[in-house]
Amino acid sequence: MTHTFFIVTSYVLTALVIAGLIVRAVIDHRAQVRALAELESRGVSRRSRRG
Amino acid sequence: MQGRYIVHMIRELANPTRFMTLSGTLLPWMAGLAVLLFGIGLYLVWFVAPADYQQGETVKIMYIHVPAAWLSLFFYMIMASSALGTLVWRHPLADVSQKAAAPIGAAFTFICLVTGSLWGKPMWGTYWQWDARLTSMLVMLLVYLGILALWRAIEEPNRAARAVSILTLVGAVNVPIVKFSVDWWNTLHQPASVFRLGGPTIHTSMLVPLLVMAVAFTLMGVALHLSGIRTEILRRRVRTLNLLEAERLDARAA
Numbered sequence: 001m002t003h004t005f006f007i008v009t010s011y012v013l014t015a016l017v018i019a020g021l022i023v024r025a026v027i028d029h030r031a032q033v034r035a036l037a038e039l040e041s042r043g044v045s046r047r048s049r050r051g
Numbered sequence: 052m053q054g055r056y057i058v059h060m061i062r063e064l065a066n067p068t069r070f071m072t073l074s075g076t077l078l079p080w081m082a083g084l085a086v087l088l089f090g091i092g093l094y095l096v097w098f099v100a101p102a103d104y105q106q107g108e109t110v111k112i113m114y115i116h117v118p119a120a121w122l123s124l125f126f127y128m129i130m131a132s133s134a135l136g137t138l139v140w141r142h143p144l145a146d147v148s149q150k151a152a153a154p155i156g157a158a159f160t161f162i163c164l165v166t167g168s169l170w171g172k173p174m175w176g177t178y179w180q181w182d183a184r185l186t187s188m189l190v191m192l193l194v195y196l197g198i199l200a201l202w203r204a205i206e207e208p209n210r211a212a213r214a215v216s217i218l219t220l221v222g223a224v225n226v227p228i229v230k231f232s233v234d235w236w237n238t239l240h241q242p243a244s245v246f247r248l249g250g251p252t253i254h255t256s257m258l259v260p261l262l263v264m265a266v267a268f269t270l271m272g273v274a275l276h277l278s279g280i281r282t283e284i285l286r287r288r289v290r291t292l293n294l295l296e297a298e299r300l301d302a303r304a305a
Contacts, residue, residue, distance in 0.1 A: 003109050006173050010112045010166040014119070017158050018271070024154075025278045032285035039292045 067284050070144060074277045081274040088267035095260035103257075112170040114261055117245075118268035119163040123191060124226055126156030126272065130198070131223040134216035144280065146212030147287070149219065150202055151279030155272055157195035164188055175239060183232035184240035191229055194222035208287065 096114045103110035129152045136145030167185070168178045179185065198215055205211035233242040244252045251258055 003107060003173050006169045007109060007111050010115060010169045013165055013169075014115045014162050017162050021155060021158050021275055025275055025282065029278065029282045029285070032282055032289055035289045036285055036292070039289065039296070042296070044292045044296045 067144065071281060071284060074281055078274055078277050078281075081270050081277070085267050085270035085274055088263055088270065092260060092263040092267050095263060099256075100260045101256055106174055109170060109173050110257070112166050113257075114264045115268075116163060116166040116170060117261060118265040119159045119166065120188070121265060122268055122272050123156055123160040123163050123188070124229060125269070126152045126159065126276075127191070127195075127223065127226055129276070130156065130219050131226070134219040137212050137216045138220075146208070146216070147280050147283045148276070149212065149215065151276055151283050153195060153198050153202065155275050155279065157192065157199060159268075159272065160188065160192045160195055164192060180239050182238040182240060183236035184229070184238045187225060187229045187232050190225055194218075194225060198222070208290070 092114070096111055100111075100114075102108050130149050133145045133149035133152065136142040137149065164185075167188075171180070172178050198218055201215050201218055202211055205214055232238060233240055245258070245261070253261070
């Protein structure tokens with residue numbers, strides 16, 4: 001195998017892992033924002049409600 | 052005076068709401084700067100930096116392998132200091148920071164091992180060698196994976212944080228072993244050539260692109276860390292509200 005193969009594979013794998021970290025961060029963040037918005041729309045808050 | 056200022060700053064940041072505001076402003080700038088530096092760094096690596104007189108073009112792997120290795124240790128240090136923050140000072144953001152750092156550190160350790168392996172094959176003639184540097188780095192990845200598994204194994208966040216903190220501090224023994232393995236033992240891996248007494252032994256034409264890439268990796272790592280902390284704070288709010296809702300429904304039913 002040529003040297004180019006090892007260089008390109010290194011860069012591609014690194015890019016994939018980093019892209020994975022970014023995608024995971026974005027998806028997870030959106031999921032939590034959505035869950036929080038849903039709870040708030042149901043009127044759940046840290047303060048106790050009357051009745 | 053300065054010490055008091057730092058303590059004050061850390062205490063101010065302990066307030067999650069204040070942290071959310073500040074990190075929300077900072078995050079896009081850091082991410083933008085990281086992208087810019089990656090652009091400059093990759094340009095230097097691919098079009099300016101020379102080939103090595105012995106290694107030829109494979110030296111290009113260095114520009115991702117070395118920053119990944121630094122960040123692997125950097126994130127472990129963040130986790131270890133957060134672990135102290137959890138166990139000693141009960142800082143409310145410490146365990147959140149620790150939890151957010153673990154997957155990022157693990158990913159960089161993985162990148163370091165894989166690119167090192169892909170560099171080893173054409174240069175050393177083997178993908179893997181059980182030498183001190185390579186083995187201690189593999190142990191590093193296993194410690195990271197152990198920490199990630201422990202976070203998942205314990206449901207209640209505060210209990211999980213204490214257990215993980217202890218494991219993190221025990222695992223910190225490995226950090227100097229990784230760093231000094233190349234000096235303490237006779238390894239196939241080369242010794243340090245950038246952060247060493249007497250200055251770097253690497254030529255400027257390669258040192259500059261390497262440092263640019265290292266700063267780009269670090270900024271991106273820190274941006275990912277901040278974003279992870281923000282998400283974790285939200286996750287805990289969601290958890291608290293879910294528990295409160297369940298309690299209220301119970302009380303109403305009773």
